[in-house]
Amino acid sequence: MSSTFTPGRAHPFEQVSHWDIDTEVAIVGFGAAGSCAAIEARHADARVDIFEVAASAGGSAALSGGEVYVGGSGGTAVQRAAGFEDSTEAFARYLSLAGGPAADAERVAVYAQRGVEHYDWLQAQGVPFKGTYLPGKWMEPTTDDTLLWSGSESAWPFSAQATPAPRGHTVQFEGWGGGKRLMDTLCARAEALGATVHYNARALCLIVDAQQRIRGLVVRREGQPCFVRARRGVILCAGGFIANRTMVERYAPQALVCDQQVSAGNDDGSGIRMGISVGATTLNMHEFFATLPFFPPASLVKGIFVNARGQRFINEDAYHGRVAHYVLRQPDQRVWLLVDNAIFDRPVIQPDIQIAAVGDSWAEVEQELGLPTGTLVQTVDNFNRAAAEGQDPLFHKSAEWLRPLSEPPFAALSYCPGDIQAHAFTLGGLATRPSGEVLDADGQPITGLYAAGRTACGLPRWGEGYSSGLSLGDSTFFGRQAGRHAAGSSLDLQVAP
């Protein structure tokens, strides 16, 4: 028997001499996915034990804005009240585009069909939504309204391929940070339903039998290994790996340019590593959410980004995370946001932004930036000429955000490395079915193992396609599926006691 336990190595079931805890569904992590898995498993009357490495509940979701991305089926009650009809087809189409080249068609279909039901379910658990609509372009609402445009729905190319609707549903909370209220509600609900929560309990490794079935896990409590038998299944809801620098370097090195982690600190990838240890395959490990909060104020969206060649490269009205990915991949990451006097402002989230150049003409700005003569000037001239007619033939920024940058003085705000504050979390994780069943390299489920939230590769799996609320929506919904599936599994009957 090994004397140390690590996530990358499973412990043989046959070598377990005693069990400290005997449960039916063991859940690793008490965040968005874990709490919803626990609620559903308790609804199905399974014994549930949750192992949370932190001293308190909520995980990284508790630091979020508390937005849930849902729609379809004609619209949630809030969408309909605000006059938006949202078909399942349009919702599915958007989710599919948002999933990028490796979108999961099955997961998209299930979520699109049941988005409204999921919203109603969250309400039924006690999650408060005010039910009002907030128009405009926001990073997160500063009001306690519910519904907002939280992605690239009305921006090209999404708008051309999927009928737009606002789908960000935010927990009622004044200002940013509604995630705390969301998680307080869901975690309290799980405990009220009878789930047992173990805090300061670090999951060390899975326990696997010779048939590659997951039979439990080893956790560390008060410095001691504790053997947990899970008769129906283990659900890994331990978050992503943005807080594990070694893993980021290895799997998603391009995220290293982002110095701000979107994490409560325990996204150490241990859930993903435990899955890998028993033959699970991973997907999209290189992908990550990133953002550069270049607005609000929304007027800055009327500026244009250019690179060191003086070229534009994105419609600036796309979701800020999509814009960020394009900014971060430009040559040498030398990028500036060009603004004129009419829209000049500093981003609220980065009020100390560097102003790289100013001038009374764009030629002066071009020269001050050291760009080859004519490059930036031609780009701005082309943009201005078309914008005056409400057109953006090259990048299709919508007319609402188009106006010529023609009122001097002009300025270039720096989005070059060292000057930017980029925020990131990881999107790659274990391959799963919509049921949460974790898959091996042949696409077959590993008996007794489930994953949800950022431990799995879920709906949000492509940095360029992210929308606010996708991760919470995915985590809560697929956490539920994993909880139900594990609770109803017949693992108990399949294996000898």
Next chain:
Amino acid sequence: MSSTFTPGRAHPFEQVSHWDIDTEVAIVGFGAAGSCAAIEARHADARVDIFEVAASAGGSAALSGGEVYVGGSGGTAVQRAAGFEDSTEAFARYLSLAGGPAADAERVAVYAQRGVEHYDWLQAQGVPFKGTYLPGKWMEPTTDDTLLWSGSESAWPFSAQATPAPRGHTVQFEGWGGGKRLMDTLCARAEALGATVHYNARALCLIVDAQQRIRGLVVRREGQPCFVRARRGVILCAGGFIANRTMVERYAPQALVCDQQVSAGNDDGSGIRMGISVGATTLNMHEFFATLPFFPPASLVKGIFVNARGQRFINEDAYHGRVAHYVLRQPDQRVWLLVDNAIFDRPVIQPDIQIAAVGDSWAEVEQELGLPTGTLVQTVDNFNRAAAEGQDPLFHKSAEWLRPLSEPPFAALSYCPGDIQAHAFTLGGLATRPSGEVLDADGQPITGLYAAGRTACGLPRWGEGYSSGLSLGDSTFFGRQAGRHAAGSSLDLQVAP
């Protein structure tokens, strides 16, 4: 005991009732990596059994050009004879850049230090190199010369960061296809040294014990499972996964645009899946080599690529595979190569290329392509003005390939989907140490398991950084290390008989 064996599920050692073959080093795949692993393991006097799924030797390497990318240590004999000094530092720097954001510093250092030794070793095994230098820009040489420029060494940004040298060392062979000669030589050598080769032998799964040590594998011969004990180790040299559409869709969907597989047909990912089944982690599974053979004739490199916005996006003198990745990622993949009358020609490899537009002025071409007025014209004007002075301030194409595109008529060759013939193979694979030891998710070696060639994530791991000869160089060199390490392992002593 399971009645079927699949790569994604390892078979428990404890359930093996008899062994059909008892060997020391079992090698899966008799291509570039497998043959070199066998030679070194035989040099170390280990019993070696090779299991090759095909009816003959050589793997995908036998279909290659037979180029090996080596240098450093002041230069190989051929480099020095041709007047090129190639420092280990410059070689390592280039390899590091070529590895991209997830370059493996340890692997780069080992290979750069021992590149010349490896070239000499290949010669010592009987691999014929003529020893002569062929100047110019080639996809592959049509002569039987040895040394050529086979990557992006003299192209920006590589040339600005690593002193250039030609490092493609090609087996002596008239015309394309020297890989057959290379593999005939290496495979004959392995057999002459006493390795036993089993053809038509498909590896079904690994055999693992409760301590997660690899103890052998199950292969299918004549329709029957055959239990192979490997007392020192199993080396997975089974190629990549370009021939497995399900895996490409799952892990590297962007490669789907390439309809030509660079494979002898057995790159089905089974080696990678076997590794995953026992807890190995994978790296860069989304990465792939791709090429659009837009030259020869080399004069076409003097053309410029533009996208649907009329923008240039790459220095066209970069390695063709790097250019291909930039072409394939442009919006809607609408890309054209602009040429004038002086350089107009059709690529040798795609003589039926579509000509999307012709005109006596660039304005006519722009209009015929349906691009917004002025976009393409400004791009060509800017290019021409600088090219006339031997400059390319935006993309740094080297002066050798710069001339204004000013002799009418003008044409746009189509590199849009449907019109292109792109070739691909996968670069992602199992995480390994330079020794070939396969690593788990915590970065620790899995006892008794090795991988090399495209089953591993090796030196070539970033499509944008590929150079011809990198995959063969990596496969042969790290195949050798795996063979030596496995043969010298003490697994035999560690485990009970």
